[in-house]
Amino acid sequence: MIETADAVQARGLLPALGALLVDAVEQGASVNFLAGFDQAAAEAFWHSQLNGMVSGATRLLVVRDGGRLQGCVLLFLAHQPNAPFRAEIGKMIVHSAARRRDLGRILLSTAEALAASLGRTLLLLDTETGSAGGALYRAEAWVEYGRVPGHALRPNGRPAETTMFYKRLAPAIRQG
Ligand SMILES: CC(C)(COP(=O)(O)OP(=O)(O)OC[C@H]1O[C@@H](n2cnc3c(N)ncnc32)[C@H](O)[C@@H]1OP(=O)(O)O)[C@@H](O)C(=O)NCCC(=O)NCCS
Secondary structure (H helix, E strand, C coil), X not given: CEEEECHHHHHHCHXXXXXXXXXXXXXXXXXXXXXXXXHHHHHHHHHHCHHHHHHCCEEEEEEEECCXXXXXXXXXXXXXXXXXXXXXXXXXEECXXXXXXXXXXXXXXHHHHHHHHCCCCEXXXXXXXXXXXHHHHHHCCCEEEEEEEEEEECCXXXXXXXXXXXXXXXXXXXXX
16 A cells, blocks of 8 residues: 655656645645645646655655555655765645545654665654644654744745654664
8 A cells, every 4th residue: 555656656656646735735734835836836846856766865655545646755865974864754645535544644654664774763854833744743753843933834825833843763673
């Protein structure tokens, strides 16, 4: 049900990934875009991520249910030489018709396991204060480390506060 998608697979998934992002914005999620964001702009966003997937700096996980793409998450590996242990989570999205069925939890824990397997033991992310994402991260033992009032605009153009979270992971045990 959950799988990693490389750049070639992601290219084939552009329409479905775009639809997922448009749905999130239409539902009011603060995921960098404003109301009126359309399928073409959403696919352009995903297209802009392909180079990172080719280099391996960006990892994409997707979850399908009944053949339909129902969720996704991106893992961005820090490129700075002094942070080879760090990564960020982004575009953690479950389709509005498939929420509260544990798909978000499964995507997040799989992204964490992938990060640990790559030696990335410090994860960071941020989300709108009071959002479903914030509830998910707290439920999964992420630690809040700060809030910035007026950090980003909601899709409706109103400024909203952002909460920053981190999570430390145990290093994955390497086989062999
Ligand atoms: C955040 C999001 C990915 C959660 O996905 P999901 O599949 O619905 O989450 P899950 O079913 O795995 O929820 C796991 C736990 O998170 C918490 N949670 C998730 N959504 C919640 C909500 N709307 N209200 C309160 N708690 C919530 C609960 O503790 C839940 O456990 P429970 O259902 O047993 O109570 C989804 O709401 C989403 O795509 N939102 C829009 C995009 C977005 O804002 N992403 C975050 C940006 S950083």
